Amino acid sequence: MAEIVSGLASPIVQLGEWLWIPVKRGLSYMIHYKKNIQSLKLQVGKLEAMKNGYQEIVRAVQTNGKDVKPEIQIWLQDANKAIADATQLNNEAEEAAKNCITGNLRWRYSLGKKVMKKKVALNKLQEEGKFESISVPVMRPIEIESTMSTNGFQAFAATRQAMDQVMKALKDDKVTVIGVYGMGGVGKTTMVKNVGVQACKDGLFDHVIMAVFTQNPNLMKIQGQLSDMLGLKLQEETELGRACRLRNRIQRAKRTLIILDDIWNTLLDLISIGIPNHTELQGCNSKVLLTTRRLNVCHAMESHVKIPLNVLSEGDSWNLFVKKAGRSFESAAFNNIARKVARECAGLPIALIAVARALGDKDIDEWKEAARQLEMSRPANLEDEGDVLRCIKLSYDYLKGEDAKSCFLLCSLFPEDGKIPIQDLFNYWFGNGLFRDGKTLEEARARAHSVIKYLKASSLLLDGERKEYVRMHDVIRDMAISIAYSEQGHEFLVKAGWELEDWPNDVDEGCSAISLKSNCICKLPEELVCPRLRILVIDDNLKLKKISEAFFRSLNALRVLDLSSTCISSLPSSLNLLTNLQTLHLDSCWSLKDISVLRELTKLEILSLKDSRFEELPKEIGNLASLRLLDFAGNTMIQRVPSNVISRLSRLEELYMQGSFGNFGSRIEGAGEETNVGFNELTCLSYLSNLTVQIHSAECIPENVGFHPNWEKFYILIKSQTIPLHKVEYYDFSTSYGSRILALDTTINNLPSWFNSAVTERAKKIVYKECRGLINIIEEYAIERLHELMSLHVESCHQMRSLMNYTATNLVPNKLVFKNLEELCVSNMNELKELCVGDLPDGSLGNLTLLEVKKCHAFANALLQSNLLEKLESLEVLIVDGMKSLEYVFQSDGLKPEQTVMGKCREMKLEDLPALRNIWNGPAQHATFHNLKILTVAWCMKLKNIFTADMSRCLSQLEELWLSECDCLETIIGPSEGTLNSKIILPQLNYLSLQCLPRFKSFYSGASTDVECPSMEHLYVHYCPEYLISTSDFNSRKEVQVNADQQVLFGPRKIKASYSMTRETPTLIDDGYAWKNCGQDEIPGSDHPRIYYRCIHKFNNDCQATKEVQKFRDDPPMYETTYFGIHTCRARPNYI
Structure with missing residues (x-):
């Protein structure tokens, strides 16, 4: 029996043990729940450490251009997934603990089972991760701070400006190459190093690498600098092989800023170094930042952004100078000398530092000597002279x-x-x-x-x-003088602006150029013996009245002579001996009456007589057969220009006589039948290409000429009275409009056909001023088809009622008008009521970018009606000023429902429009101001708001808003009819100026929470007594800066605006209004009373405006003025 029981018990026990194992395991899930969670966290930490180590190895392998084994990549993927799953389990456990459900046995069992399985998986990954085939030593990239030391870096105003531009460009995804250029020694290297450190700290880049170039760059050395900073070991022997490895490494690394410092060579190919191209740089989120002394290097390197680094301001220069000198300048005399030396360094940091350090421990006498030598353009004998001038000399040599x-x-x-x-x-x-x-x-x-x-x-x-x-900066100029003084073949003597009263004693016979400009010399040597002298410049010596007859006797090599702005009354006879003279300036020689001595200067090519006072152009000028440029503009005294003088200058290419003689073809008084030069003489000069001239009357222009001129540049003014040179308008050959200008006081049909062919049709700019008979500008266009016209000005033509009347012309139907016009300016037109009557053909005015209308008081309704508005598809700038009766700027009624206008307008200025009721009249959907950046509105007395809420939705680019002197203005953005208040977003608005707006209450008629100006940074408020200010109303991401002279609390609390001004007495606080003192109160805690004022027009005009003035500082005196009420007396101040 016992054996039977024993036989049965054994399998039962085994069965029990077999059944107990899962039960035990299940109990373990529940009993050891917390312990298993902690164990899992430990396993995650170990696996994560292994994974990070292998990732470092993988980066090292890739850094050196080698491939990573596939099994390693698979293991890293599995490890990442396992870590993520385990982290999720940990999060579930923590969440359960918070919700008090960890006592739920079923939940404990489920989660515990998952935890144990995950622990097994993590252990397995750790065993599988014991790779033995990777033994690549890790070359760690060099940390940027260790190579780009910015110790002592001080960001001055000029540096901050450039840095801000660079940082902005680094954040622009479209930009990959940024060029910084500036004078040698201005601090480019230090600045870009600091940019590199800052960009890395801001998380813009993972790697910042840098290489320094020289005049003769060694590409392999540069490649080595860059690779070292990347932790890349280059073993290739050729530049090409190394470039390929480096390029591949930069692309794999991602987010790399590559700084290339001090580039000189415009032929440098970045790809040959190993820098990826534009597309590749974008692909790996990397950028190139280069520095150079030359803008053309930036161009050659195809920089998308080119940023100048300017010299320091005078204040910043002095602060740096004092710091580097390491001393204080205790006495006023010493301080003045030190400041003089600092100014001589012209804002160049390297010059400031070198000079300050060299002179820091010297006494005042040595400082005086250094200042004197710097001023005299001779570098002082400083210990570290090379540091001051080497970079400048290098720029010259290159x-x-x-x-x-x-x-x-x-x-x-x-x-x-x-x-x-x-x-x-x-x-x-x-x-x-x-x-x-x-x-x-x-x-x-x-x-x-x-x-x-x-x-x-x-x-x-x-x-x-x-x-x-x-x-030219002083330091640069000093270097140039030093070079010119010492180098063979130059040997300049330059003492311009030295206030010399006597001729200098150190003039050497070997000089090739002498400049004594802007001195007080009253006497020249009897004879100047400088046989090699080619340039003599002694203009602006107003005390010089006489030149000896023999002065020029030994200057046969002279080619350039400038005697302008002297008081000489005659030219010496020895001037005739200057047979090699090419350029002669006699400008502003008001005492000089006779220049006939110039007749022997047969090689003279440039003769400038601007702003002189002689009454006659001598006949002898006609002997100057080689003359190519003659300039006697601004000579208002000249009465006689004899015929057959200018016409004999057969080689003449440029003739400038604007603001001078204009009575062509008139008879010379007291000379019998002799006449002045006829205009036809100018047309026969076959080489003449540039002409500026004033013609007193269209009748002076001959009906026919034998030779039709081909003037490439001209400024021809047809006006009855002579205009002084400094008042001559519209003349600027350097602009696109200024190359061909016609200004006239008559209509085109009064001009000869040859003139219209040679001038009018080819003019790029035409000015009609005080033009008699001008009724319709379209008729002028119909006569000569002004196809090349780019700029049109119409001023003071008081017979015009409409500028363009297309219904009253003989133009071919649908023929475009003014298709190339870019600028249209209309002003002082007393009777003008409309800009356009009728429908111009499509495409007319299609290139107009600027429209300016001023002081045309007859306009009563809208300036731009729909028939004209739809043609202005390219308009960028609109200026409307001084229109007393204008009620609207834009009238959109008549436009098709789908039509939009003003899409390219970027700037609008509306000033002195006292009757303006609204800017826009008509359906708002036609207005698309999505490119408007700057808006100025001033002296618009009836205007209550600037935009409606509907219109504000297209203001996505608005950056600056300037509002002033609009007495009825209550809000910037008012409600739209039939719509509920909605959110207003002006994403680019950066600057808001509010001045003298007595009824202005809010930015938006809706709730302040419905306004977002995320870029708002600058707010200026001056006398807006009803405006409750809070910078939080703008919901800006930036800190809003408010004008410094405004005492306002900002934040949740809102108070009425006030502003403070520093004055000696409260009666001198002048804001343009007239005030009467009406008492004062003692203020607890203050030594000064509060003074109350009211407007003096309180009783006669019931003006309710008042103000309070409180002195709160004695030295210097400072008063806080708080305004209340609104001026209704119309006694407006005159603000400039």
Whole structure:
């Protein structure tokens, strides 16, 4: 029995054990739930560490251009999936704990089972991940901070401006190559290094690499610099092989910023280095940032954005200078000397640092000597002189061609900090023998302008205040003078602007150029012995009244002479000995009456007599057979230009006489039958290409001429009275419109047919001013078909009632009119009521980009009716000013339902329109201002809002909004008829100016939460007493900056706007209105009372405007003025 029981018990026990195993396992899922979760987290951590390690190895393999084994890629994919699944389980457990369901045994069992399975899978992956075939050493990329040290970097205003532009370009997906150019030593390298560090910190790039170029770059060395920073080991022996590896590595790496510093060579091929092309860079989210001294290098490198790095401002220069000098300048005298030295460094950081460090521990006498030598254009004997001038000298040495070098050196003839007239430069250059390979002066001038652009791009010349001028920094000029003084063949003596009273004693016989411009010299040597002298410039010496007869006797080599702005009354006879003279300037020599001595200068090619005072152009001028340019513009005293003088100048190419003689063909008083030059004499000059002239009457133009001229550039003014040169308008040959200009006070049909053929039909700009008989501009177009006309001005033609009346012309039906016109300006037309009557053919005015209408007070309804509005498909700028009766700018009634207009308008200025009720009249769906960037509205007294809510939806590009002096303006965006308030979004609005808007209450008539201006950054508010300001109303992503002189609290709390001004007494606080003091109160906690004012028109006009003035600071005095109420007295201030 026992054996039987024993036999039965054994299998039962085995069965029990077999059944217990899953039960035990299930109980373990529930009992050891928390322990298993913690174990899983540990396994995930181990596997993640393994995965990260292998990813580093994979990156290293790919870095060196090798392929990764497929099983490794599969294992990494499996590991990523397993880690994600395990993380999800952990998240489920944490969520259950939060919801208090972990006590649910069924739930514990289910999750515990999943956890155990995942632990097994993780263990298996760890075992499978023990790869032995990968033994590639990891070359880690060099950290950017270790190579791009920016210690001591100080972002000045100029640097910040350039950096902001670079950072913006780095964020632009369409840009892959960015060029930064600037003068040597201005801080380009330091700036781009800082950009690299900042871009990496901002997460724009994963890698920032940099290579420095030289004049003769070694490509293999550059490739080595870039590869080292990428952690790439280049083993190829050829440049091509290394370039392929580097290019492949950059593409695989993704998000790489490649900085190429100090590029000189325009022929450099980035692909030959190993830089991917534009498409490849976009594909791997990488960019190239290069620096150079030349703009043309940026062009050659196909930079999408070209950013100049300018010199420092005077304030920033001084701060840097003091910091690097490491001392304080205790006395006023020492401080003044130090500032003078700092100014001589012209804002160049490298010059400022070098000079400051060299002089830092010197006494005041040595500072004075350095200042004197810098001012005298001779570098002081500084210990580190090379650091100051080496980069500038290098830029000069690298200039291509002797012409560019000679041109650069001749720029140093002009005074320090002076503007350099480009025309004078050209005359000097050409006279000195430059640009002689062209056939005409115009070709030579084009070459000269190319050199100027080249010098600007090389950062050796700078733009002037106006386009007719260039500038040269003092330090650059010092370098040029130093080179010209020392180099063989140049030997310049330049003392321009030194305030010299006597002729300098250090004039050497070997000088090739002498410049004593802008001094006070009153006496010249009896004879100047400089047999090699080619250029003598002594203009702007107003005390110089006489030149000795023998002065020019030994200057036979002289080619350029400038005696302008002197008080000489006669020219010495020795001037005739200058048989090689090519260029002569006698501008503004008001005491000079007789120039007949010039008759012997048979090689003279350029003669400039601008703004002179002689009464007659002497007959002897006709002997100058080689003369190619004659300029006597602005000579209002001239009465006689004898016939057969100008016509004998058979080689003349350019004649400038605007603002001068204009009485062509008239009889010379006291000379019998002798007459002045006839206009037909100008037409027979076969080489004449450039002509500027004033003609007193159309009757001076002959009916017929024997030779039809081919003037390429002209400015011809037909007007009865002589106009001084500085008041001559419209003349600018450097613009597209300015190359061919006709200004007249008569109609075209009063001009001879040959003149219309040679001038009128070819004019690019026509100005009708005070034109008698002008009724309809379309009739003028019908007469001569002004196909080339690009700019049309109509002024003070008071007989016109409509500018273009298409219904009253003889034009061929459907013939386009003004199809090439780009600019139309209409002003001071007292009777003008309409711009266009009738429907112009489709395509007419299709290229008009600028429309300006001013002071045409007869306009009563809308300026742009639908018949004209639909033609202005290219209009970009609209200016409307001084229209007293105008009620609307746009009238859209008459447009087809699907038509839209003003889609290209980017700027609109509406000023002094006191009757304007609305900007737009008619259905709003026609208005598409989606390119409008700048809007200015001022002195529009009846205007209550600028846009309706419907119109505001097309303002996606609006960046600046300027509103002022609109007494009834309440909101910028008002409600649309028949619609509920909706959300207003102006995504690009950055600047908002609100000035003198007494009834202005809100940006939008709806709720403030319905307005979004995410780019709003600048807000200016001045006298808007009803405006409750809160910067939060704009819902901007940026911090809104408010004008500094406005004492306003911003944020959730809203208060009425006030503003403060610094004045000595409260009575001097002048805001343009008249106020009366009506008492004051003592203010607790303040030493000064609050003074109350009311408008003086309170009683006679019931004006309710008041203000309070509170002094809150003594030194300097500062008053806070708070305005209340609205001026109803109409005593508006006159703001400029």
